[in-house]
Amino acid sequence: MDLEKEIANLSDQIELLRERIKRGEHKLINELVELRKKFKKLSKKRMETLSAWDRVQIARHSKRPHTIDYIKNIFTDFIELHGDRRFGDDKAIIAGFANFEGKPVCVIGHEKGRDTKEKIERNFGMPHPEGYRKAIRVMKLAEKFRRPVFTFIDTPGAYPGIGAEERGQSQAIAESLMVMGSLRTPIIATVIGEGGSGGALALGVADRILMLENAIYSVISPEGCAAILYKSAEAAPIAAENLKITAKDLLELGVIDCIVREPLGGAHLQPKKMYRLLKRALRNTLKQIENIDPDTLVELRQRKFYSMGRFAER
């Protein structure tokens, strides 16, 4: 907590200095540079000291920006598309066309909902097969019109229910993986909050995978893992640690390409800053891949996923 206080202090001082410099006190620039260096150093230290379980709490924070917030603040002219043309419209996944800095694109993401009523409507961001089938439909539209796809991952997981199983949850997720794995247009995925298992990966087979600093991404929730492997619900923090679910872990394991820094203390404390930071990261990432021809793009993406995993060959 001391570190936390020190960082908050520094942040305030930096803000003050900035304002004074703006008002004409240019001599203070050197001091500002020094403070920023110190700030960076401490922030980094803090980032390293947060436990995986701390990050689980931040990733699930009730005020953390959701897909809908990123769409509103990073994109313009969003037109939402509804339904899977087979059974229904799953509100746990939002999809549609939008504009990203003057470029037409497609956006698809899990949406958990903010207040109680909306959370229930959106099933807490846990999709049914219809959600994935809607996503697949919009991805194919993106391919048809050669629009880049941005996906935002934020789900506890695919919904475990009777209807979901009856209507082919497995098939819907599997198909989404295969369609994304061969889509002839750029895909950028960002894990913005909770990357819960297959339900998350179903929007995650991308050319570039970004992850917010405090987001998590895992094969099973820490609670689920604790119950199954540790036979105790109290083991969730240990499970979180051992499962290696943080952005830093995943970068080291070669599963994600880039960590997007969050404002101090988490995205929920300064959402506007978060939108700016993510927008910049998306812009830079898109630049890297938007001009690659579709054949090469698909080949590179397939190779990327073919290389994932660790084993020995004797």
Add this chain to the structure above:
Amino acid sequence: MGLKDFIDKIKERRKLKIEEGSWVKCEKCKTLLYIEDLIKNLKICPHCGYTFRMSAKERVDLLLDKVYTYDLFPKIVPVDPLNFKDTKRYKDRLKESKEKTGLNDAIIIANGLIYDREVVIAAMDFEFMGGSMGSVVGAKFVRGVEYSIQKKIPFISVAASGGARMQESILSLMQMAKTAIAIDRLNKNGILYISILTDPTMGGVSASFAFLGDIIIAEPESLIGFAGPRVIEQTIRQQLPEGFQRAEFLLEKGQIDMVVDRKNLKKTVYTLIKHTHG
């Protein structure tokens, strides 16, 4: 010898007896069955038709008339990338499973002939850590697919799995994408892919290659689904309907092509190959 040692010894002897032995109780109708008879009957209870689980090798024997090799990629072995430990170390679990099954991991990639047709078979073994899919299962599966593309021969998978392997966490999850991409490669190369689902086919295996078959066949009464029945029950707080997530239920819901018992499996697969591959 202490009392505990004495009891352990007796237990051990009993275990041995069962193994060598001669009798096994059917899990469904509780009839005592002579093991030799059971194996001759393709591990199906002659009284009630209950289907016992088969090992990966037994699967290969069931489907192939001539086995060229039981495992094309025996050199691919698991590591412990996360140094994972729960109530046991992952390394120890691997060692135990290896001793129990004689396999390096939960899959073998065999090739050989069904009558006169050469095929590749990726067969999973539930006895190896619940048939869970980690890096090795993904890697061998993909190599098997590439082999069948190279030789232009059908690819058959036999799933038996509780899902992704938690001990390799996110790396296991990524095997879902990896194997799904492999199936896309089969499709682009015009290679037949028959997916056989056996008891159980769940989670990350169900939601990746297993449900991407050109043709999906399930064994009678197999449990097949994404979420486990207990998780669903806890979530919705109501009892699940009779036969939920069983092969016959999936057939009725339009999720699979057919339910085929062991005695007719090879013939069915062979006919499908003839129908699709000239």
